[in-house]
Amino acid sequence: MSIESKEALSLRAPVAAADMAGAGEGPEFGRAGLRITREGLRDGSMLARLRALAHPKIEIRSDAEIEASLDATLAEHRAGSDACVFGYGSLMWNPAFLFAARQLGTLSGWHRRFCLGMPFGRGTPERPGLMMALDSGGSCHGIVFRISAAEVRDELLLVWRREMAGTAYRARWVNVRTAQGVVRAVTFVINRAHPHYVGTLEESAIADILAHAAGPLGSCAAYLQQTMNALHALGVTDRSLERLAAEVARRQPSGPREPSGTSRLFAGPHISLLAEHRREDGCESG
Helix, strand or coil, X not given: CCCCCHHHHHHCHHHHHHCCCCCCCCHHHHHHCCCCCHHHHHHCHHHHHHHHHCCCCCCCCCHHHHHHHHHHHHCCCCCCCCEEEEECCHHHHCCCCCCCEEEEEEEXXXXXXXXXXXXXXXXXXXXXXXXXXXXXXXXXXXXEEEECHHHHHHHHHHHHHHHCCCCCEEEEEEEEEECCEEEEEEEEEECCCCCCECCCCCHHHHHHHHXXXXXXXXXXXXXXXXXXXXXXXXXXXXXXXXXXXXXXHHCCCCCCCCCCCHHHHHCCHHHHHHHHHCEEECCCCC
8 A cells, every 4th residue: 555656755855854854843953953854865964964973982884884785785685676665763754765655564573662872863972862773572563665676776875874874773674564465675673782772771761861862863752753643644553652752741841842744744645545554553572
């Protein structure tokens, strides 16, 4: 069941390009923060900014290393065929790459977890944040993006410059269930050997961090809310994220502000096609 075509994406590019600029999180992120946009990924300015902001002890891959990683992954893909990407976090609401179609998918054997400590991006060395990654066990709903064969390497390179610039993720081919059958897609799972992998923190500890951490990409609380908004637009409720959001809200006197961009990005008649697939997400540990 296709959600949106490449043509529709091109009409909405200004929204997709802006939604990690800190919209709704305070003007400091919009003015001086790190923006993830298609243009910034293509011209290398996003990586240059990332390298300038990163702590000296944070390993950032060189351009050559990023391309070598991509080529190693593509060696497991049939040349001349379309390729799919499974997004489960910010890729859902800010893909920043061209795709031919997208649809709701369910990945078994992996679940979303706030398990990656972030001393930059959505945190600082003084107050690190937490980002999501796929960790083993459970299941996870997300979006399967299909990239046309002629654009596979160019578009995946943009994804790699974003997701594989550091060493915290490992690219992995997985089988994702969709309304059209099982689809093979590449996704990004946590590298448990990475020094910033925090394992299974208590929910209260995660909420404490998400409620207060922020950095050049924006706040962790907004990242959580934007991910939930994207899932809601797909007709999916992730119970663990809902509980976590309630805990975060209790730690913020004014409550988390609704991020702009997501509702507009997913608004439209294609959402009604997913109504019959409304369900609760099984993103639980184990």
